Amino acid sequence: MKTIYSALALSIASVAFSQKTLERVEPAFWWKGMKNPELQILVYGKDIAHNEVVLSDGIHIKDIRKVENPNYVFITVNTNEINVPKFTINIQKGKKNIGSYTYELKQREPGSANRESFTSKDVMYLIMPDRFANGDEKNDSRPELTEKANRSLPNGRHGGDLRGIISNLDYIQNLGATAVWLTPVNEDNEKVYSYHGYAQTDLYKIDARYGTNEEYKTLSQDLNKRNMKLVMDYVTNHWGSSHWMIKDLPSKDWIHWFNDGENGFKRSNYKTTTQFDTNASDIDKKYALDGWFDTTMPDINQKNPLVLKYLTQNAIWWIEYADLGGLRVDTYPYNDKEAMAKWAKAITDEYPKFNIVGETWLYTAAQIAAWQKDSKVGQIAGYNSNLPSVMDFMLFENMPKALKEKESWDKGMIKMYDTFTSDFLYPDLNNLLVFFENHDTERWNEIFNANPDAYKMALTLISTVRGIPQIYYGSEIGMRGDKNAGGDADIRRDFPGGWKSDKQNAFLPSSQTPEQQEFFQFTKKLLNWRKGKEVIHNGKTKNFVPQDGVFVYFRYNEKESVMVVINNNEKDQTLDLKRFAESLTGFTQGKEIISGKEIPLQNTMNVPAKTPLIIELKK
Known part of the structure; x- marks a missing residue:
């Protein structure tokens, strides 16, 4: 025990505060009426395990777990057996009470278990909060948090916050987005680069430079009033080295520790394809899963049952507390996949309609599909992730190639078509997140030189x-950013108008x-049109192999049909409509939804160069 913590003190950090008998209780409160009535409560304080934990009102402790570090005790209770709204956790030394905490079991909101989550009806708007809008300048820097605001530093904190997002919800709604995904806003108290939020230091607390837990809940409620949803970016794979639990680990196996590494650190090889490689070497798989994402991001061990329960309850706590509309899970394949299957199932058992999308940064449909719930690909490997949604990185990877490459047998727009030929691998095709960029990738408008x-x-x-x-x-106003030249900071530029000192306010169309x-x-016209189109949300698809740099496909159901034409040529193209007879039979004209023009569907159709057409077919 002493040896472990001496090493950890040298490698990560030492506990730099004088502890009380009872420092923390997590989760701080819970709810009655959960499907799973068992609640694990973390109780933390100086040598707390050397004392007795007693609950008031005769409440029975189902299980009590003590770990290597005597500063922790994990108690489990059955909330169905608790018939009082509040009870007291008492820490007793002999007959003396040396610490206490009043624990509340709240009542759930009506319909909480059946909350609506994001679906194919939605359009998700991804925001990096520090770079979007500064709605409260008073919280730009906080005395209790290390890194202070300095907008002149590309990788520093710039002051964007929750209040800035709340004040610009009209803009997001008018644009046509219906769900808002924020990169992590929980406390990230690292010394530098803390603006991105992926090295979290407190999983139950919103970073005070963004606002408060209450403001986060207000943002979610304000979105819900607009029939919009808030999606939390959740990180299960790693925490920040300044996390309070990393500074005083419950046990050495709370994280993945490399005895032959510097300060316990060995970098991941990032080869998560080893998760399903039946021929993978043990060492490669170990470094992929147990290796740290970075020096300041200790890798969390989800195989530890206490860790897994902590992560599961924390996610459920935020869903219930903030009325979330979904989770996006960072670096999903870097986690222990069996543990994460339990994590996802526990959440979706509690909320059957709830959607969780994993960041599955792989480049083939088979590798991505294996991570989606009920995937036959995963089942071949004896695995079911229970993860409802995955990110279509194959489409992301092929889109710029399709538009940039010179057309040939296997290059150009055929790359787009080939992506969709693997759709049979996905068990829930409409529950894929499709995108051409995000906060980790090159800006699309940089790749194409801001070409609209x-x-x-x-x-x-x-x-x-x-x-x-x-x-x-x-991107909806043409923002650029060169990841290769300027690093991540350049693809995460401040939105013009988000700060009072900005010369231009692009939030105002005028x-x-x-x-x-x-x-x-x-963007506004297309996304608002999409809102009411069930044929796009859940319709069938018919693809036609691209010819001469033109990709044509149809979305259809029993009620309507939409023809999409994407001409990537430098010149206008004339389509022979006879080729599409199986999808055009019975239709005599169409209306192009952006221009509003009526288009006759007779022998041929002219498609302008470098132009997409979205045509609602009419009989």
């Missing part, structure tokens, strides 16, 4: 194919430049 034509083709595609489209803040207007108006 390339943006329009890409947005048309993700908005009309199967799945849930996700767009990244700022203040947008003509170039910004072209991006914005196209």
